[in-house]
Amino acid sequence: xxxxxxxxxxxxxxxxxxxxxxxxxxxxxxxxxxxxxxxxxxxxxxxxxxxxxxxxxxxxxxxxxxxxxxxxxxxxxxxxxxxxxxxxxxxxxxxxxxxxxxxxxxxxxxxxxxxxxxxxxxxxxxxxxxxxxxxxxxxxxxxxxxxxxxxxxxxxxxxxxxxxxxxxxxxxxxxxxxxxxxxxxxxxxxxxxxxxxxxxxxxxxxxxxxxxxxxxxxxxxxxxxxxxxxxxxxxxxxxxxxxxxxxxxxxxxxxxxxxxxxxxxxxxxxxxxxxxxxxxxxxxxxxxxxxxxxxxxxxxxxxxxxxxxxxxx
Amino acid sequence: xxxxxxxxxxxxxxxxxxxxxxxxxxxxxxxxxxxxxxxxxxxxxxxxxxxxxxxxxxxxxxxxxxxxxxxxxxxxxxxxxxxxxxxxxxxxxxxxxxxxxxxxxxxxxxxxxxxxxxxxxxxxxxxxxxxxxxxxxxxxxxxxxxxxxxxxxxxxxxxxxxxxxxxxxxxxxxxxxxxxxxxxxxxxxxxxxxxxxxxxxxxxxxxxxxxxxxxxxxxxxxxxxxxxxxxxxxxxxxxxxxxxxxxxxxxxxxxxxxxxxxxx
Numbered sequence: 001x002x003x004x005x006x007x008x009x010x011x012x013x014x015x016x017x018x019x020x021x022x023x024x025x026x027x028x029x030x031x032x033x034x035x036x037x038x039x040x041x042x043x044x045x046x047x048x049x050x051x052x053x054x055x056x057x058x059x060x061x062x063x064x065x066x067x068x069x070x071x072x073x074x075x076x077x078x079x080x081x082x083x084x085x086x087x088x089x090x091x092x093x094x095x096x097x098x099x100x101x102x103x104x105x106x107x108x109x110x111x112x113x114x115x116x117x118x119x120x121x122x123x124x125x126x127x128x129x130x131x132x133x134x135x136x137x138x139x140x141x142x143x144x145x146x147x148x149x150x151x152x153x154x155x156x157x158x159x160x161x162x163x164x165x166x167x168x169x170x171x172x173x174x175x176x177x178x179x180x181x182x183x184x185x186x187x188x189x190x191x192x193x194x195x196x197x198x199x200x201x202x203x204x205x206x207x208x209x210x211x212x213x214x215x216x217x218x219x220x221x222x223x224x225x226x227x228x229x230x231x232x233x234x235x236x237x238x239x240x241x242x243x244x245x246x247x248x249x250x251x252x253x254x255x256x257x258x259x260x261x262x263x264x265x266x267x268x269x270x271x272x273x274x275x276x277x278x279x280x281x282x283x284x285x286x287x288x289x290x291x292x293x294x295x296x297x298x299x300x301x302x303x304x305x306x307x308x309x310x311x312x313x
Numbered sequence: 314x315x316x317x318x319x320x321x322x323x324x325x326x327x328x329x330x331x332x333x334x335x336x337x338x339x340x341x342x343x344x345x346x347x348x349x350x351x352x353x354x355x356x357x358x359x360x361x362x363x364x365x366x367x368x369x370x371x372x373x374x375x376x377x378x379x380x381x382x383x384x385x386x387x388x389x390x391x392x393x394x395x396x397x398x399x400x401x402x403x404x405x406x407x408x409x410x411x412x413x414x415x416x417x418x419x420x421x422x423x424x425x426x427x428x429x430x431x432x433x434x435x436x437x438x439x440x441x442x443x444x445x446x447x448x449x450x451x452x453x454x455x456x457x458x459x460x461x462x463x464x465x466x467x468x469x470x471x472x473x474x475x476x477x478x479x480x481x482x483x484x485x486x487x488x489x490x491x492x493x494x495x496x497x498x499x500x501x502x503x504x505x506x507x508x509x510x511x512x513x514x515x516x517x518x519x520x521x522x523x524x525x526x527x528x529x530x531x532x533x534x535x536x537x538x539x540x541x542x543x544x545x546x547x548x549x550x551x552x553x554x555x556x557x558x559x560x561x562x563x564x565x566x567x568x569x570x571x572x573x574x575x576x577x
Binding site (some may be wrong): 032033034035039040042043055062063066068069070072073074075076077079081084109124192227228256276278280282283 | 360365366367368369370392407409504516535536538539541542543544545546547548549550560565
């Protein structure tokens with residue numbers, strides 16, 4: 001709501017994820033759940049949160065998958081939006097000017113069909129001010145034969161991350177899919193190739209069926225499951241990855257409360273992202289950010305950096 | 314079609330609930346900020362319970378506005394709507410709105426509004442009627458259903474009905490009923506159609522209006538997630554008379570669209 005630049009007031013929950021990605025709150029809003037910030041800014045004070053991750057940007061505009069694109073499932077939802085986005089040109093001309101005013105770090109999520117696509121987006125955006133980091137979407141489950149292919153292979157992950165590492169001085173966050181045999185193997189490959197952080201988990205491949213019509217609810221047949229239903233999976237993956245890599249881990253998957261966010265910090269996440277619950281409570285990011293700040297500001301509270309990964313096992 | 318600007322998320326309690334037809338209830342909720350900003354055609358997105366299930370909010374068009382209170386008309390079609398239909402007075406809800414655009418009633422290019430609806434599609438027509446009446450614009454409802462039990466005409470005035478089985482009113486569908494009334498209505502002045510109902514009805518109606526060059530606005534329905542344009546779940550594919558296809562997010566660019574954009 002404010003038009004000031006990111007506040008530098010010393011918050012006890014401020015966190016640096018490296019290479020200039022300094023967050024005044026560990027709470028970010030996840031890609032694909034905030035569009036480009038405009039709609040949410042009317043309902044949530046974005047300056048209170050640490051960062052906003054944009055909808056995935058591809059070189060060309062995409063209309064995404066045909067409807068029906070979402071369906072509710074037990075304590076969650078599945079989606080197959082298909083990376084609908086305005087494309088690189090329109091993002092720079094129409095969306096970035098607003099993002100530069102929201103008083104929080106802007107992380108641009110990038111999706112593409114090939115390494116060239118990712119390079120094209122990074123090269124163009126590197127010349128644009130007001131972007132703190134790139135989150136590489138190598139793990140969308142809803143676009144056949146595209147980025148998901150890279151995110152499930154350590155070699156392909158290494159190749160794309162090392163290519164982009166040479167291109168940009170900005171923070172590179174690699175978003176990981178849980179739909180693999182070993183998520184830590186992918187995380188290690190990203191780290192070795194020069195990633196500054198990893199974010200996880202992306203959605204879990206899922207399906208919803210109507211037995212009366214004998215049809216899947218989604219036109220795409222399968223989709224990505226998100227929401228509180230996947231939180232236990234996400235906690236286990238963040239726990240695993242945070243012990244495998246040295247770079248910061250950004251945890252997400254069904255975070256719906258202050259307590260949920262704290263659980264992710266305990267299992268090793270240095271920051272968290274809120275996704276699906278933005279659809280339900282548009283101001284949830286602001287509320288959780290304030291609650292975390294209050295927790296670590298209280299007399300006798302642990303230091304944020306000591307709290308991260310302090311799970312007692 | 315007008316765009317809404319002021320959106321509020323209001324914690325409120327159900328102040329009244331009354332049956333309106335088979336499996337249909339009307340819920341009243343005090344929501345001063347939403348009531349003040351609402352226009353006919355707008356909708357609200359309601360978090361039915363504080364639990365994680367059902368998780369997502371449920372969208373309902375605004376049925377009526379009475380002072381600080383808004384009404385929604387709910388048909389029991391699933392988990393979220395059954396909780397609402399079975400709710401009691403005093404139960405707490407979170408209501409986000411007003412959302413979406415609204416019917417274009419103030420365009421001054423028509424003398425009579427024809428409010429054509431089918432089934433639960435009658436829900437937005439009471440608020441629309443009220444707005445037209447306040448502006449002293451004449452209106453006539455054409456309400457359709459499969460049979461008498463599906464007609465949701467309570468609270469409406471100047472109504473003609475049609476049923477597929479002939480159990481009440483005209484024996485046929487609302488488009489045929491419109492055809493029957495059209496000559497009389499057009500003789501009295503310029504008409505504009507405002508419609509809401511199932512997609513097959515709206516497609517037939519849009520074609521009917523296009524063929525006769527009658528202005529026509531349709532309120533569409535879709536599965537919806539957020540209601541504010543961030544989840545991209547409510548994409549609807551439109552196609553105009555020239556065959557050009559376009560896709561819109563219904564929560565943001567609808568729910569009201571020009572009938573010209575809705576061809577089969």
